Amino acid sequence: MLDGLACFSNRIAFFGMPSLYFPFTLRLYGHVLWCLRDHNFTGLDLFYHIKDCWKQRDTPHDLLLRPLERGLAFKIGEWCYATMFDGMSESMRFIEELGTEERLWFLDDVVEAAELSGLFDNEASLQEIALLIKEIDTPYELNDLNMERKYFNALEGRGRRKLISLFEKFCERVPERISEMGQEYALEVADRILHDRQLCNFIARTVIDIGFDGETEEGLRKQWVQRERWPATVRSILLARDRGKCAGCGVDIVQELREEAHIDHMFPIARGGCNDLVNLQLLCSKCNLTKRDEDAEAMNSVPRYIRRGKGRGATSAP
Numbered sequence: 001m002l003d004g005l006a007c008f009s010n011r012i013a014f015f016g017m018p019s020l021y022f023p024f025t026l027r028l029y030g031h032v033l034w035c036l037r038d039h040n041f042t043g044l045d046l047f048y049h050i051k052d053c054w055k056q057r058d059t060p061h062d063l064l065l066r067p068l069e070r071g072l073a074f075k076i077g078e079w080c081y082a083t084m085f086d087g088m089s090e091s092m093r094f095i096e097e098l099g100t101e102e103r104l105w106f107l108d109d110v111v112e113a114a115e116l117s118g119l120f121d122n123e124a125s126l127q128e129i130a131l132l133i134k135e136i137d138t139p140y141e142l143n144d145l146n147m148e149r150k151y152f153n154a155l156e157g158r159g160r161r162k163l164i165s166l167f168e169k170f171c172e173r174v175p176e177r178i179s180e181m182g183q184e185y186a187l188e189v190a191d192r193i194l195h196d197r198q199l200c201n202f203i204a205r206t207v208i209d210i211g212f213d214g215e216t217e218e219g220l221r222k223q224w225v226q227r228e229r230w231p232a233t234v235r236s237i238l239l240a241r242d243r244g245k246c247a248g249c250g251v252d253i254v255q256e257l258r259e260e261a262h263i264d265h266m267f268p269i270a271r272g273g274c275n276d277l278v279n280l281q282l283l284c285s286k287c288n289l290t291k292r293d294e295d296a297e298a299m300n301s302v303p304r305y306i307r308r309g310k311g312r313g314a315t316s317a318p
Contacts (some may be wrong), residue, residue: 024113025188027106032080032189047210049079064207064274065225067234070190072203072276077189081182085171095167103163108133110167117184119177126168132159132166138294140242194241194277201266201298204279208272228275230263238263238282247299248287261313262288267295 035041052058053075060068063075084094086104098106111130114120136154151161171178193199208221239261244254251262257312267273270293281298283291 006081006314019116019118020184020188021109021113021116024109024142025083025185026108028077028081028084028185029189029192031084032193033183034079035083036076036206042206043210044078045079046206050207050210050212064212066228066278067230067275067277067280069233069237070187070276071192072207072274072278072314073193073200075184076193076203077186078182080189081186082179085178085182086175095164100152100160102135103160104136104155107163107167109112113181119173121179123170123174123177125166125173125193129163129166129170134163162284168293194237195301197241197247197281197301200278204276206275206277207274207279208267212272217298221272224272225269225275227269234263235261237277238280241301243280245282246287247281248283250293251284253282253284258283264288264291266298269295269316 035045049058050063050072053061053063059155060070064072073277095106096098096105107129111126114123114126120126136151136159155163158205166241193203241253245252247264262283262285264281264287265273265275266279266281269275
């Protein structure tokens with residue numbers, strides 16, 4: 001928890017760039033993964049968010065149509081971040097759905113993230129939240145014998161209402177700065193999504209399931225995006241993510257110097273796939289020729305730091 005407010009404005013972001021609070025990055029990434037398994041989000045919210053971009057109510061207007069660095073992975077991070085601050089579910093907002101202690105932990109993460117961002121210096125509503133968090137935590141700091149009862153009493157009833165009220169006040173006062181902070185965390189989430197080819201494959205498949213293109217009379221998906229000339233940045237990103245290896249057979253395209261690197265749509269555009277980075281992978285010439293217009297089952301792109309042995313089980317300590 002925060003140790004008073006004296007240090008609130010003292011930590012300056014490196015070279016003027018916002019600094020990130022990793023526990024909040026972790027919280028947002030976890031929320032993104034939860035949203036991606038929530039059929040209300042993927043089947044409804046995601047559909048209308050993407051439509052808003054195409055109808056120029058949001059940016060970019062060419063989302064999914066081109067391989068943008070701030071493409072779908074970034075926008076998913078941004079949209080999920082927004083639900084934590086002002087998003088509405090069927091009946092309750094994010095903060096109201098949190099458990100008693102989880103609400104306090106969430107607000108503590110928000111305060112820490114805001115402090116490190118350098119965007120909220122002297123913001124009174126945020127300072128009020130920080131003071132209330134410290135007040136609720138005081139029994140623990142004093143090692144009070146009745147600390148557990150006092151702690152939960154402070155979190156329930158009037159304390160709960162006050163926490164939510166202060167958070168609402170914060171969101172209403174500085175929405176632009178909250179959104180600006182969200183841009184930085186959405187970039188972190190986008191990097192984590194793009195690092196995981198299987199997660200990218202899941203998102204690309206979800207886009208097809210949403211059904212922007214409709215179906216043919218035979219029940220097959222049809223093409224709804226045009227083929228693109230890939231920018232150099234796309235090739236660089238995929239070479240880094242796939243570590244220069246073919247996503248199909250694993251041949252080292254870069255080191256072998258005997259294979260041409262092909263950028264492949266995991267879900268072909270001829271069958272409803274999009275041009276976003278989440279739908280792209282690196283293939284060697286042979287695998288690209290073999291695959292043709294078939295869907296790809298994504299292989300894991302996360303390095304196997306632990307599963308190094310020949311056996312499937314974990315190695316026991318001697």
